[in-house]
Amino acid sequence: MRLPEDYVKQMEILLKEEIDSFLSTYQEEPSRGLRINSLKISADEAMDRLPFDLTPIPWCKEGFFYDHHRDRPGKHVFHAAGLYYIQDPSAMSPVETLDPRPEERVLDLCAAPGGKTTQLAAKMEGRGVLVANEISRERRKALVENLERCGVKNAIVLGEHPAHLTARFTGWFDRILIDAPCSGEGMFRKDPETMERWSIRSTESAADLQLEILEAAAPMLKPGGRLTYSTCTFNPRENEGVLDRFLGSHPEFHPVEVPGSTHFRAARPDWAGATEALYKAVRLWPHCLRGEGHFVALLEKTAGEEGTRQKPGKFPPVHGDAKQVYRQFVAETLSTDLFPGPFTLYGDHLYQVPADFPSMRGLVVDRPGFHLGQAKRNHFAPSHALALALTPEQVKRVVSFHPDDEALFRYLRGEALPSDGDKGWTLVTVDRFPIGWGKVSGGLLKNHYPKWLRWDLA
Numbered sequence: 499m500r501l502p503e504d505y506v507k508q509m510e511i512l513l514k515e516e517i518d519s520f521l522s523t524y525q526e527e528p529s530r531g532l533r534i535n536s537l538k539i540s541a542d543e544a545m546d547r548l549p550f551d552l553t554p555i556p557w558c559k560e561g562f563f564y565d566h567h568r569d570r571p572g573k574h575v576f577h578a579a580g581l582y583y584i585q586d587p588s589a590m591s592p593v594e595t596l597d598p599r600p601e602e603r604v605l606d607l608c609a610a611p612g613g614k615t616t617q618l619a620a621k622m623e624g625r626g627v628l629v630a631n632e633i634s635r636e637r638r639k640a641l642v643e644n645l646e647r648c649g650v651k652n653a654i655v656l657g658e659h660p661a662h663l664t665a666r667f668t669g670w671f672d673r674i675l676i677d678a679p680c681s682g683e684g685m686f687r688k689d690p691e692t693m694e695r696w697s698i699r700s701t702e703s704a705a706d707l708q709l710e711i712l713e714a715a716a717p718m719l720k721p722g723g724r725l726t727y728s729t730c731t732f733n734p735r736e737n738e739g740v741l742d743r744f745l746g747s748h749p750e751f752h753p754v755e756v757p758g759s760t761h762f763r764a765a766r767p768d769w770a771g772a773t774e775a776l777y778k779a780v781r782l783w784p785h786c787l788r789g790e791g792h793f794v795a796l797l798e799k800t801a802g803e804e805g806t807r808q809k810p811g812k813f814p815p816v817h818g819d820a821k822q823v824y825r826q827f828v829a830e831t832l833s834t835d836l837f838p839g840p841f842t843l844y845g846d847h848l849y850q851v852p853a854d855f856p857s858m859r860g861l862v863v864d865r866p867g868f869h870l871g872q873a874k875r876n877h878f879a880p881s882h883a884l885a886l887a888l889t890p891e892q893v894k895r896v897v898s899f900h901p902d903d904e905a906l907f908r909y910l911r912g913e914a915l916p917s918d919g920d921k922g923w924t925l926v927t928v929d930r931f932p933i934g935w936g937k938v939s940g941g942l943l944k945n946h947y948p949k950w951l952r953w954d955l956a
């Protein structure tokens with residue numbers, strides 16, 4: 499691997515006698531990790547069920563190293579069922595640090611493709627409000643897909659420049675994650691293209707953007723709330739340097755100790771002439787642990803006046819026909835009315851939305867809430883998101899396949915399957931974990947697995 503010369507020089511100055519050990523990691527393969535999605539399965543049960551060779555990651559209870567030469571978990575049907583998320587082990591540390599709780603209001607400001615959003619959602623146990631914002635339209639597609647696959651019901655997906663959110667959400671969030679866009683020095687091994695884009699200048703402009711994002715986020719946090727700032731770069735300018743600039747003009751914020759930091763090295767404010775308080779932040783180094791590398795800081799906003807409360811906004815209303823076809827679908831398909839609303843309709847798509855949410859008028863909204871499905875003129879087509887968020891006990895008709903069943907792969911390819919089941923929407927599951935919808939009629943299970951997710955097994 500040919501590292502940029504200026505980068506190597508910079509790291510030699512910083513790391514001194516550790517430089518050889520650090521540089522030798524570029525001769526090694528990236529570490530591979532997956533994180534069990536506790537919205538669907540516990541880590542203990544996953545250890546029994548998943549056919550992979552897994553070793554626990556010390557800083558994340560749901561995290562495991564896997565052997566890339568032996569196993570390909572990203573291609574397994576349990577991945578399509580959302581039982582886990584493939585994630586760099588060190589990238590699991592920012593959410594462990596932020597540690598959100600059920601019922602809180604949480605903002606993930608730079609969210610795509612959703613590794614940390616799905617981790618936040620699991621910690622929130624499906625309760626509270628999770629706002630996932632991602633400025634790139636292209637990257638939001640992967641974010642939405644990952645949220646759906648993981649069965650996340652309490653997320654709203656926005657596509658805004660952070661500064662456009664500030665006034666809308668002043669003092670609204672209990673916790674904020676800024677997993678900032680960065681020069682990606684910790685990605686060189688996994689994604690060599692990051693290396694092509696790297697220059698001293700790119701680290702400077704990344705630092706300015708990071709400060710802008712922090713400035714936009716600060717007013718959105720409640721007094722007493724916590725904010726995690728993380729990057730996957732080693733550059734002090736983008737880590738301790740940016741935070742020092744931010745803290746210099748925000749006395750209402752102070753760094754707090756990162757929990758579980760015994761696995762990590764302390765940050766290096768001395769490398770950036772930054773405040774000593776930043777020794778409480780941490781660095782994850784690829785030559786010190788199995789992971790690509792990360793920087794993580796936890797900041798707390800001083801408790802005090804709550805500030806102006808945001809008035810709840812109004813969502814576009816739902817007309818009678820849409821409600822009626824949805825109610826009919828619920829009565830015919832679900833064992834209880836699990837999603838009582840409030841609802842909104844975007845086009846003919848029905849969403850369950852959080853109560854008391856600030857107005858979204860004028861914002862780029864990809865998902866105003868939990869996507870239930872499409873209300874057509876005389877019937878309701880349930881969404882893939884709904885299928886993946888249910889349990890078999892909540893549905894009247896279920897067909898379950900063994901993970902190796904050939905019929906399951908035909909379903910994933912988009913084929914209809916013979917069926918002697920009762921007529922109607924049917925939840926298709928693998929080992930009782932939902933994977934999509936089918937609809938039984940005329941002795942066939944018609945295939946409703948989304949076209950864009952179908953497996954090409956040719």
Ligand SMILES: C[S@@+](CC[C@H](N)C(=O)[O-])C[C@H]1O[C@@H](n2cnc3c(N)ncnc32)[C@H](O)[C@@H]1O
Binds near residue numbers: 607610637679680707
């Ligand atoms: C490090 S990545 C986020 C990774 C994500 N948190 C995860 O764990 O899957 C940073 C994200 O910030 C987004 N971004 C780029 N410019 C931005 C800006 N000006 N404001 C906010 N986000 C930006 C990028 O598109 C990118 O998706």
